[in-house]
Amino acid sequence: MKTNAPHLKHPESASEIESAAASWAARVDRGKLSFDEQAALEKWLGADTRRLGAYARALAVNAHFDRxxxxxxGFSPEDFEEVRPPSPALHRRHFLFAGGAAVAASIAAAVGVGMFSTGTAVVTAKGDTRRIALTEGSAITLNTDSHIEPRLEERLRQVDLVRGEALFDVSRDPNRPFVVHAGDVRVRVLGTSFSMRRFDDGSVEVAVLEGHVEVDAGSGLHPYRLRRGERLRVFPGGDVRTEHVSHAALERSVGWRRGIIDLHGMTLAQAAAEYARYSDRRIVIADQAVGAMKVTGVYSTSDPLGFARAAALSLGIQATPTAEGMRLDSR
Amino acid sequence: MTVPSHERTQWLARWILPHEGELRTWLSRRPLVGLDVDDVVQESYAILVGLGCVGHIRNPRTYLFEVAKSVVLMALRRSQIVSFSTLTDVESLEVPCDAPGPDAIAAGRQELERIATFIATLPPKCREVFTLRKVHELSQREVAHRMGISESTVEKHMGKAVRLLASAIAYGGNSRIAASKACEDERATPEASGIRLGN
Incomplete structure (x- = not known):
């Protein structure tokens, strides 16, 4: 492979190269090049490997749109104007300056949007997140492998959390309460932001980021009032545990909106189980002592193997790739 | 000098381009030492054009990531200013696993919708030219005739369209959801980036 150190020898920027490459691709799209043009193209390409790469890419983009x-x-582009991807007219550096998360978030925002009113099940596959806007102004963000069913009625806004986890940003409307059901557990809100998760063991967790909510644990007793910074978990037998959580910790706990996962305070075994929610690539820990090791840090939800490798490096254990994912053992 | 063949261009369009957004997100989290993400992407395409054949590549996505990684490693080794820790950091890089990305799931109609949406973002004249050329499959000469403009103007619009679409694909391409997951930068707040679409 032959690559130059382009930034040192060639002051030409990547975007200048891209513009020139696009012009060449358009010229080739017009028809066969003359002998002189062909020579000029080859001369241009030969001066920097990046030019060849950019040119190949421009041709590929053009070919991509043959479809x-x-x-x-009958196609009319106007019909597709509303759901715009991030405007290509914005220069890419702006995106880079904004930070990776901002790019990702705006991209995610551009994708998972739909206006939902009623009777529509919304489901995410393992590894996906999705944000939907309800017609009345609220928004729901679904985490991996989740399922909700919104039902908007005139006097009541209801959502069934059938499976998984979701974050609810509820628009304030005192005349039209917003109620989320997770089995027997019911959360009633006026205007707030809170997350709710159904665990595999049957328990349900509610955490309030803003405002307050009322949780009916399904036991027939008084509902619990939760304020900002409070988290409650209802266990299958009816036991209820509440705790105070710092705002920073709450924000981290809904980091999945941005594709990040906070493993602070978890054991390696818990972290592996958490990753299993997001990916079928498994982190397998046979050794109990290894599984009990503590991990910390914030990781990408989409990269379980990267996490396993990083954990192995920092904990001094052995990471072995397997057909299913990664196995962790003591050395 | 290798000029990309028609077959190789088709292969790149079909198998590489859809993974570019994800590659860029992945690269943006790595120490690139003196290289831009754009540089690495361009170098990677150059390498893929230069390959003798691509028939043996079972998994183009993984291959793309490996090629990009080799570009980063070469730049690092060349720079000689890099600390040992940066180098081991890159060498221990795990190419992200093969989750069935949206590009794999989004077949047929959805992909067409994406193409339509991209075309819709072009400025009016540019969009008209591009639509006649790609949707109606007219040649550039026929487009010029139909619109009553010169062929060189048509070519300019096509060049602009390719450039705009190339950067649209880079930042909002077929791997949008994957990109949203692959990010660990905590500094940007969702509010600042407009994720609160419901309000």
Missing amino acids: AAALGP
Whole structure:
């Protein structure tokens, strides 16, 4: 492979190269190059490997859109204007300065949006997150492998959390309460932001980021009032545990909105179980002593193997790739 | 000098381009030492063009990531100013696992919708030219005739369209959801980035 150190020898920026490459691709799209043009193209390409790469990429982009023919002659681009991806007119450096998370978040925002009113099940696959806007102004963000069913009625806004975890940003409307059901547990809110998760063991957790909510644990007793910074977990037998959580910790606990997972205070075994929610690539820990080791830090939800490797490095244990994912053992 | 063949261009469009957004997100979290993400992407495409054949590549996505990683490693080794820890950090990089990304799931209609949405973002004249050329499959000459403009103007619009679409694909391409997951930068707040679409 032959690559130069482009930034040292060639002051030409990547985006200048890209513009020139796009012009060449458009020229080739027009028709066969003349002998002179062909020579000029080859001369241009030969001066920097990045030019060849950018040119190949421009050709590929042009070819990618050949599939647009399948849209048919009735296609009218105006119909597709509302759901815009991040505007290509914005220069890419702006995105980079904004930080990776901002890019990702705005991209995610551009994708998982739909207006939902009623009777529609919304489901995410393992590893996906999705944000939906309800027609009345609230928004729900679904975490991995989750399922909700919103039912908006005239006097009541209801959502069933059938499976998984979701964050609810509820628009304030005193005349139209917002109620989330998770089995027997019911959360009633006016205007707030809170997250709710159903665990595999049957328990349900509610955490309030803003405002307050009322939780009916399904036991027929008084509902619990939760304020900002409070978290409550209802266990299958009816036991209820509440705790205060710092705002920073709460924000971290809903980091999955941005594709991050906070493993602070977890054991390696718990972290592996947490990752199993997001990916079928498994982290397998046979050794109990290894499983009990503590981990900390914030990781990407999409990279379980990267996490396993990092954990192995910092804990001094052995990481072995397997067909299913990664096995962790003591050395 | 290798000029990309028609077959290789098709292969890149079909198998590499859809993973570019994800690659960029992945790269943006790595120490690149003197290289831009754009540089690494361009170098990677150059390497893929230069390959003798691509028939043996079972998993183009993983291959793309490995190629990009080799570009980063070479730049690091060359720079000689890099600390040992940076180098081991990159060498221990795990190419992200093969989750069935949205590009794999989003077949047929959804992909067409994405293409339509991208075309819709182009400025009006540019969009008209591009639509006639790609959707109606007219040649650039026929587009010029139809619109009553010169062929060189059509070519300019096509160049602009390719450039805009290339950067749209880079930052909002077929791996949008994957990109949203692959991020661990905590500094940017969701509010600042406009994720609160419901309000």
